[in-house]
Amino acid sequence: DSGVTQTPKHLITATGQRVTLRCSPRSGDLSVYWYQQSLDQGLQFLIQYYNGEERAKGNILERFSAQQFPDLHSELNLSSLELGDSALYFCASSLGRQGFYYGYTFGSGTRLTVV
Amino acid sequence: DQQVKQNSPSLSVQEGRISILNCDYTNSMFDYFLWYKKYPAEGPTFLISISSIKDKNEDGRFTVFLNKSAKHLSLHIVPSQPGDSAVYFCAATISSNTGKLIFGQGTTLQVKP
Numbered sequence: 028d029s030g031v032t033q034t035p036k037h038l039i040t041a042t043g044q045r046v047t048l049r050c051s052p053r054s055g056d057l058s059v060y061w062y063q064q065s066l067d068q069g070l071q072f073l074i075q076y077y078n079g080e081e082r083a084k085g086n087i088l089e090r091f092s093a094q095q096f097p098d099l100h101s102e103l104n105l106s107s108l109e110l111g112d113s114a115l116y117f118c119a120s121s122l123g124r125q126g127f128y129y130g131y132t133f134g135s136g137t138r139l140t141v142v
Numbered sequence: 143d144q145q146v147k148q149n150s151p152s153l154s155v156q157e158g159r160i161s162i163l164n165c166d167y168t169n170s171m172f173d174y175f176l177w178y179k180k181y182p183a184e185g186p187t188f189l190i191s192i193s194s195i196k197d198k199n200e201d202g203r204f205t206v207f208l209n210k211s212a213k214h215l216s217l218h219i220v221p222s223q224p225g226d227s228a229v230y231f232c233a234a235t236i237s238s239n240t241g242k243l244i245f246g247q248g249t250t251l252q253v254k255p
Binding site: 029031058060062067068069070071072075082083085117119121123128129130131132133134135136 | 146148151174176178183184185186187188189191231233237239240241242243244245246247248
């Protein structure tokens with residue numbers, strides 16, 4: 028157990044629908060990162076939050092949004108889902124804003140399947 | 143634009159031998175590099191990292207080499223063990239920037255007993 032909790036582990040939904048993925052960071056970590064891994068692809072950075080505020084944005088679609096709540100958990104909202112949104116979505120957390128120095132900690136991911 | 147590339151999708155080695163995983167990058171602003179290992183149904187786990195001020199970093203059986211002029215890094219695993227069988231991702235970042243990591247596509251390593 029890495030300490031980063033992602034729910035649900037699996038999600039199957041239809042095109043056009045909206046889903047919410049949830050991430051609880053490791054205790055004490057202030058930064059949360061979201062990554063998407065499509066089939067046979069590397070992890071693509073979506074967005075980062077630090078202590079409730081958006082800190083960096085990647086190639087995140089306008090149909091996607093995220094937030095980090097006062098208790099530091101984060102949610103990634105995906106709307107108007109398309110078949111191509113099927114992927115593994117990973118959340119990671121780190122203590123500081125630049126957690127890469129110690130390799131931030133990933134959760135086990137949410138596998139989203141859009142049918 | 144793939145800024146970090148792992149050109150070998152897979153690698154197979156015999157137990158006890160050396161495994162060499164390669165990674166190339168295009169952005170000369172990258173100054174910190176990491177390797178992650180990923181088992182099925184788990185998230186990536188941090189393995190080893192290197193700053194651009196170094197050309198080598200070692201941690202037990204794992205050594206990362208950085209060749210800045212060639213924009214190339216490699217991960218050496220010696221000796222390789224069956225438990226090392228996993229997908230390995232290299233990642234890069236600009237340390238003065240946010241914590242955003244740019245990942246390669248991954249290389250699947252199989253270590254045969």
